[in-house]
Amino acid sequence: MTKLRHFEIWRGDKQSGQMVSYQTEVGEGMVVLDAIHQIQSESAGDMAVRWNCKAGKCGSCSIEVNGVPKLACMTRMNDYQNDEVISCRPMKSFPVIKDLVSDVSWNYRQNKRIKPFAPKSRDKDGNYRMFQEDIDRVQEFRKCIECYLCQNTCHVIRDQQKEDDFVGPRYMIRLASLEMHPLDTADRIPEIKSEYGSGLCNITKCCTAVCPEHIQITDNGIIPLKERVVDRYYDPIMWLKRKLFSGKKS
């Protein structure tokens, strides 16, 4: 029970490229990544695509399918009409390396800029104590598989190209996961405002819409960080309080 399906796949490198047509037989349960692999082994042995787990857990196979940023391994062929041509392109916001593979090294550089986790000391018995209800939110953020689909979609990066001024949604939720970590003692609010660019996000929630882990990036991560920045820098009562009792993390 297979059906011949038509694909348009971007082939090329840094210099140039174009869409190339392919056909392959698609069977029951196949996802877009399966079809790409099949084309690779049948007629395009050197077609580049990143992938690892094939189960939506590693975030390697991020591409744009019919214009929508997606994980190729979790995009079922039967989500599309039987006669629909499937187009596959590399993520638009990052420089292309070859075919469907893009250079995502910018993301790794952003991660390195973030002030690391700084835990408080252990309880006397050598344990840390945290309660489940206090870590539910942090665990939501830590579900992130670093597929960078949110980074690819974010207007600040994709359209305004302010990637020097904004770390992007992925690292905003990483910052949120650190700031909301019950054991963490570091203060990142000044950098969130000045270096990581929280003010640039205009809350269109496009990042949330493409997140394959369904993390509420904007509502649960970015907005609370924006609020913390506002409390710190623009709330006169908080400002006074800080002047009087300085040195403690808010």
Add this chain to the structure above:
Amino acid sequence: MDIQDLKTFEHDVVVVGAGGAGLRAAIECSAQGMSTALVCKSLLGKAHTVMAEGGMAAALGNVDHRDHWKVHFRDTMRGGKFLNVWRMAELHAKHAPQRVRELEEWGAVFDRTKDGLINQRNFGGHRYPRLAHVGDRTGLEMIRTLQDYGVHQGIDVYMEYSVLDILKDGDKISGLVAMVRDTGQFVIFKTKAVIFATGGGGKAWKVTSNSWEYTGDGYAMAYEAGAELMDLEFTQFHPTGMVWPPSVAGILVTEGVRGEGGILLNNQGRRFMFDNIPERFASETAPDEEEANRWLIGDKTARRPAELLTRDVVARAIMKEVKEGRGSPHGGAFLDIASRQDAEYIKRKLPSMFHQFKVLAELDITKEPMEVGPTLHYFMGGIRVDADTQMTNIPGLFSCGECSAGMHGANRLGGNSLSDLLVFGKLAGTGASEYSRKMERAPIIDADQVTGIIRHATDILNREHGQNPYLIHDDLRETMQNKVGIVRTESDLNEGIEEIQALKQRYLQVKADGASQYNPGWHEALSIRNLLITSEAVARSAAMRQESRGGHTRLDFEGEREEWAGANVVIKKGVDGKMEVNRVERPAAPEHLKEIAHSELSALEASIIAEIKP
């Protein structure tokens, strides 16, 4: 070619592989003041560790205070059918709790108990709830924690580099040759010590939970350089992989489903695991549903359900049901959690399983049972190492994690892998750092070795015509699936070995189309050499071991045999270039460990309680 033209990176230690073991090893080397390289085939944070779901085993005793390293050690030895390297199982059980706590100190956020401690869940073969976990994405938590901690430790990370082979100066390590996947350029790593943390070789099989990276690179490179491989016949078939639809066959369904109460049923609705309890585990397993149900609701006097027997036992039982006509429609068994736990609990404890089945199989696991069957998951065997330093028989070559042998014996317990990665990753890091520090003379890179390695790689691109690498791989997977599968016979294995020889001949003419920049066909062709060596080693080891034990099942030699209880199969490259397979007698077990492993559980627990009380 003049090797002066090649880019050369010089480090004190080079770690190959950036999963849990490689990252932990690199962090340790860096902490010891070594200039450390971490080289990986994928992007950082994408290694196979990310797929680990259930948890990491450590006798923290947070959920059941009776737990202790001795009980963990005993469980591990029994699960491994007493073929584990005693010292490794001891080190693992003793060090695992520290390694879990350390991970928490580096930012990991494990699920909590009501008292705010690290929660622990039940798993197959573990006497007590022992697995520290984060829902069913513990591997992701581990790799992200190590990655985010590691990037601030001054480690030089080389992402998307394929290491091709080892360089030696006399009998010692002098470096590695690698290829940059983006550009296809070759580079040299000059170093005194190398740590392999390259994982397993599951990609030799058709149905596997492993990703493309699992091509046995470490085994093959170490073998070619003269290292010994041990216990390769012990391949773990995880009992619960997805079986439908075909494109996702093999993808892992965590043992956590059973840990959270999931049960296995045949097409007649029978919980067949109760019919499959081995004598060794009979006294510690609930004999029927009544007792198993009491266990599920937390009765501490009840014994564990039969679904939580070790993986080898469960995988064989599912195979038997299928073979005798009682399987599910697509050739597996039913795994039911829907009738055991409410939907909210399932979604909270097993979120990625819920998501995975919903998207990939259009099935709601809170309403319907899953269909599952065995999938090649893990290599117990691997590169033979010293238990304390993780050094191989090649001075300067170290190995840790799945690619090394000994820790798990004939069968690995679920949850013992993540802890293995951290415990032995750290030990390998210490071992390699000490070795590197003691080596006074910088190693010399031999140009002929370098050019030989590069010529093999470029020949694949330069041939006019030749064999399609994807098709060689497909044929190898058929061979391993059918001839070196979950149940084995001498005739099948011999046929398998013959077929591998034929594939090796075809491989001499392998040809990848296109240029050298990010060329998956070329990458595939390069990894097939490693898969072929690994496959041959597995098949030959399996043919030599004439018994059934753990992950190695012989239809023609059923049951464990006394004459094999004290021996390992060890492989190395012979002087004639052929694969040499040897039976090697095991050293005598240390008395104090033997006593723990063979003790009655009640007696052991009584002694532990006496020891804890002042």
